[in-house]
Amino acid sequence: MTTILVTGGAGFIGSHLCKKLIEQDKVVICLDNFNNYYSPLRKIENIKPFLKKGNFFLQVVDVTNKTALEEVFKKHKLDKVVHLAARAGVRPSIEQPLLYQEANVQGTVNLLELSKKYGIKNFIFGSSSSVYGENKKIPFSENDNVDYPISPYAASKKACELFCFTYSHLTNLNIVCLRFFTVYGPQGRPDMAPYLFTEQIQRGKELIRYGDGTTRRDYTYIDDIIQGILAALEKNFKFEIINLGNSQTVELNYFINVIEGLTGKKAKIKEMPEQSGDVPITYADISKAKKLLGYNPKTKIEEGMEKFIRWYKENHSNI
Numbered sequence: 031m032t033t034i035l036v037t038g039g040a041g042f043i044g045s046h047l048c049k050k051l052i053e054q055d056k057v058v059i060c061l062d063n064f065n066n067y068y069s070p071l072r073k074i075e076n077i078k079p080f081l082k083k084g085n086f087f088l089q090v091v092d093v094t095n096k097t098a099l100e101e102v103f104k105k106h107k108l109d110k111v112v113h114l115a116a117r118a119g120v121r122p123s124i125e126q127p128l129l130y131q132e133a134n135v136q137g138t139v140n141l142l143e144l145s146k147k148y149g150i151k152n153f154i155f156g157s158s159s160s161v162y163g164e165n166k167k168i169p170f171s172e173n174d175n176v177d178y179p180i181s182p183y184a185a186s187k188k189a190c191e192l193f194c195f196t197y198s199h200l201t202n203l204n205i206v207c208l209r210f211f212t213v214y215g216p217q218g219r220p221d222m223a224p225y226l227f228t229e230q231i232q233r234g235k236e237l238i239r240y241g242d243g244t245t246r247r248d249y250t251y252i253d254d255i256i257q258g259i260l261a262a263l264e265k266n267f268k269f270e271i272i273n274l275g276n277s278q279t280v281e282l283n284y285f286i287n288v289i290e291g292l293t294g295k296k297a298k299i300k301e302m303p304e305q306s307g308d309v310p311i312t313y314a315d316i317s318k319a320k321k322l323l324g325y326n327p328k329t330k331i332e333e334g335m336e337k338f339i340r341w342y343k344e345n346h347s348n349i
């Protein structure tokens with residue numbers, strides 16, 4: 031039986047991953063501090079169905095608390111770690127850089143240090159397309175220079191990747207850093223555009239669009255991301271950085287049109303100046319993921335947003 035620690039396991043991506051790992055009969059240790067970046071009630075809802083399962087264990091622990099974290103490593107004989115716990119918003123990181131440094135960088139080094147000490151075989155780190163900053167060359171390739179992150183969030187992810195490399199070099203850890211590109215789907219984060227825009231359009235509220243709507247994002251459906259994470263968990267690469275995107279960019283204005291079509295409601299758009307920290311385009315070169323992981327994203331934005339909006343309508347109650 032393989033025992034896998036999923037940090038941030040009650041969050042959006044983490045809870046989808048826990049679900050799949052439980053189905054695969056892995057022993058899943060879900061670790062989360064249930065912080066209030068968005069409602070902790072949503073996170074509880076995410077993992078509630080798993081609490082009855084015999085192969086699911088919840089640990090309410092903060093990754094910045096190394097002593098408490100070590101208790102988890104002592105208690106469970108862990109084989110693999112998927113580290114997804116992080117402060118995840120780009121814009122709030124500009125207001126609270128120290129918080130992002132602590133949760134993301136210190137938290138990651140704590141996990142790497144304990145993974146070394148307790149002989150973990152595989153360590154997957156949840157990195158981000160934001161490390162590409164304002165790179166002009168598209169699509170973004172893992173070989174591109176990523177020395178110019180334009181938000182503390184992006185800088186923290188880049189710093190974590192560097193620590194991951196160092197630990198892979200100095201220890202027996204096998205490490206894969208997966209750069210996720212704008213992930214969306216059921217249980218999606220309420221601070222991200224797919225959720226925010228759906229809510230604003232559905233409720234007839236004003237939709238704030240930063241810039242003229244020509245920015246482009248490589249939206250990646252959650253099931254495709256999970257397929258990539260599961261594949262990475264089965265590999266023993268010494269150290270790799272791999273993009274997980276959809277490799278299809280969607281213009282913001284088109285994205286709003288898709289939601290309008292699916293909800294049958296017109297957006298009331300209020301235009302605001304572009305925000306600092308936001309990048310004009312994200313676009314993943316996924317040839318490495320295809321080659322090394324057999325990664326094959328299948329979900330088109332119209333189909334993925336249909337699934338998201340169905341979930342939203344069934345669940346958006348009061349939390």
Ligand SMILES: NC(=O)c1ccc[n+]([C@@H]2O[C@H](COP(=O)([O-])OP(=O)(O)OC[C@H]3O[C@@H](n4cnc5c(N)ncnc54)[C@H](O)[C@@H]3O)[C@@H](O)[C@H]2O)c1
Pocket residue numbers: 037038039040041042043044061062063064065073091092093094113114115116117118133137156157158159209210211212213214219
């Ligand atoms: N969703 C995306 O589009 C996206 C894109 C690129 C990278 N990522 C990365 O993927 C990971 C998961 O993102 P998500 O969208 O599921 O976000 P999320 O906020 O839903 O999940 C993160 C989880 O980590 C937990 N957490 C945060 N700080 C913690 C701490 N100090 N100790 C313990 N738990 C803590 C939170 O409570 C939350 O449940 C993050 O590392 C994020 O940076 C996400």
